[in-house]
Amino acid sequence: MNEPVKLLTIGGSDSGGAAGIQADLKTWTALGGYGMSVLTAVTAQNSLTVKDVAWMTPRFVQSQLEAVLSDYGAAAVKTGFLGRAELIISVSALLQKYKPINIVIDPVLVNHRQQPMFPDAVRQLYFCYLLPLADLVTPNVTEAAVLLNTSTLDSHGKVRGAAEWLHRRGARQVLIKGFREPEEVVDILFDGSTFTEFRQPLINTLNTHGSGDVLSAAICAYLARGDDMETAVAKAQQFTHRAIRRAANWRLGGGHGPLALFSKK
Ligand code: PXL
Numbered sequence: 001m002n003e004p005v006k007l008l009t010i011g012g013s014d015s016g017g018a019a020g021i022q023a024d025l026k027t028w029t030a031l032g033g034y035g036m037s038v039l040t041a042v043t044a045q046n047s048l049t050v051k052d053v054a055w056m057t058p059r060f061v062q063s064q065l066e067a068v069l070s071d072y073g074a075a076a077v078k079t080g081f082l083g084r085a086e087l088i089i090s091v092s093a094l095l096q097k098y099k100p101i102n103i104v105i106d107p108v109l110v111n112h113r114q115q116p117m118f119p120d121a122v123r124q125l126y127f128c129y130l131l132p133l134a135d136l137v138t139p140n141v142t143e144a145a146v147l148l149n150t151s152t153l154d155s156h157g158k159v160r161g162a163a164e165w166l167h168r169r170g171a172r173q174v175l176i177k178g179f180r181e182p183e184e185v186v187d188i189l190f191d192g193s194t195f196t197e198f199r200q201p202l203i204n205t206l207n208t209h210g211s212g213d214v215l216s217a218a219i220c221a222y223l224a225r226g227d228d229m230e231t232a233v234a235k236a237q238q239f240t241h242r243a244i245r246r247a248a249n250w251r252l253g254g255g256h257g258p259l260a261l262f263s264k265k
Contacts, residue, residue, distance in 0.1 A: 011080025
């Protein structure tokens with residue numbers, strides 16, 4: 001029997017089902033993986049706004065991680081919604097204890113309207129506790145700017161500089177997602193010596209809620225299946241692009257809707 005690869009997301013629930021652990025678990029199901037989830041928070045959220053957040057305690061996050069990693073283990077792990085200092089420290093401690101391979105750190109710092117969601121201390125803790133554990137860190141352009149505490153990254157040169165900086169702060173590889181050009185969206189990968197650009201045509205739609213989560217989750221799944229980083233990013237970008245295209249005309253809520261992660265049979 002062909003066993004599925006085991007994949008673990010550490011992040012928040014999106015009650016609207018577009019982002020967060022719901023995006024990760026649906027992506028992994030679509031790709032044939034076995035998804036597990038450690039919840040850091042539950043959000044009350046829809047296509048318009050994040051209305052409320054209930055945080056798990058650090059002890060309970062650790063307890064979930066112990067349960068999963070001491071038994072199932074994981075072929076790849078992704079972190080997402082970690083907007084509290086003590087949760088970042090707890091997650092880092094457990095990742096150092098169990099040392100799973102293929103750690104993807106998706107530094108969720110802004111909402112889908114690109115507004116910062118957490119206090120500044122969170123940004124700094126990413127450097128001390130999470131970037132040194134990351135096989136890949138996957139900020140979007142806005143999150144990379146927040147991490148660097150700078151204003152917009154509005155040129156290829158600035159994005160490349162940000163990627164080098166994040167690499168120097170401990171991430172093995174860096175993918176800066178979603179640089180907008182007039183006709184294309186570019187994701188830029190830096191492996192410590194070489195930059196690789198991944199391009200897709202820009203799709204004119206509001207329905208991109210969760211697209212960053214889907215991309216990083218898909219990378220995680222392909223890495224777990226044994227692809228090298230460049231191949232994993234290329235396949236994941238294609239998967240995400242198709243999912244945006246399929247849902248481009250959906251109108252599920254009044255604002256930014258989700259992606260269509262499953263193709264109709
Ligand atoms: O898309 C990033 C993200 C991830 N996880 C949760 C979120 C968001 C954005 O709002 O709420 C739970």
